[in-house]
Amino acid sequence: MTAAESLRPDLARELIARAAQSAARRAKRLRNQLDAVQLGQDRHADHADTKILRRILAEHDWPGHRLVGPEAARAAWSLALHADDDADFQRAATILLERAVQDGDARIQHWAQLYDRTLVNSGRPQEFGTxxxxxxxxxxxxxxxxxxxxxxxxxxxxxxxxxxxxxxxxxxxxxxxxxxxxxxxxxxxxx
Known part of the structure; x- marks a missing residue:
């Protein structure tokens, strides 16, 4: 299923675009290619991504395969995974993702990684070593x-x-x- 074939292709396109931009920003951060101003802009963009994903989760629960298609569902997972500055949001996203997995609408591997990330971010040992x-x-x-x-x-x-x-x-x-x-x-x- 492509973004165009999903129930909400508009959400699918937005999630895919935001995740791609986020990945590009992270790659530049990892390579120390950002100055102080760019780092601040980068953090602002990360917060905006979290805010958009929070709105989508509030309106639709987890944006799974049926709603947005597998590629956009992966994009949503990536945005949630990297929302490290908002632990409460990340935990809530983990719960919604787990429900989507139970409904056959998301990948269990994505849930395992997000669950581990929330554990590590809260100072607890992870379960799956991701x-x-x-x-x-x-x-x-x-x-x-x-x-x-x-x-x-x-x-x-x-x-x-x-x-x-x-x-x-x-x-x-x-x-x-x-x-x-x-x-x-x-x-x-x-x-």
């Missing part, structure tokens, strides 16, 4: 509850074993650094 820190020395998995059963929990939501996922991230980071990427410490996700 959140990590990128540091100058490499990557660190954020604290995980019961690490011995992590791969079983990951499998229960359709995620690959943690060793495989971390190796993919390491390769992606190495390629980015070869291309001139930054070694700034940031929170990132691993699927």
């Amino acid at each position: 959140q990590l820190l990128l540091a100058p020395t490499g990557i660190e998995l954020c604290l995980v509850r019961a690490p011995d059963s992590l791969d079983q929990r990951r499998a229960s939501v359709g995620l690959s074993p943690i060793a495989i996922a971390l190796e993919k991230v390491r390769r992606r980071i190495a390629q980015d650094r070869q291309a001139g990427g930054s070694s700034t410490v940031v929170l990132a996700e691993v699927a």
Whole structure:
């Protein structure tokens, strides 16, 4: 299903556009390509994205596959995932996304990543090992509850074993650094 075939192609287009712009801003931030004014504008744009997504959630619940199509549903998830400055909103979005997953209208992997992000942002151990820190020395998995059963929990939501996922991230980071990427410490996700 494309944005044009969804029930609300207008929402689909807006979500996709906002998520693409947000991803471009994050890429520039990660590469330290923004001055202080641009960083302020960047934060303002992130807040605007959260405000728009908050309005969409209030009017439609989670914008899932049926309402906006898979690509726009992924865009909504990305915007919620990166709304780190609004923990209450992020937790509310996680609940709505979980309901959409239960209704077969969203991907469980998106819920697992957003759920982990809310846990990490509140200082608690994550469940599925999807959140990590990128540091100058490499990557660190954020604290995980019961690490011995992590791969079983990951499998229960359709995620690959943690060793495989971390190796993919390491390769992606190495390629980015070869291309001139930054070694700034940031929170990132691993699927």
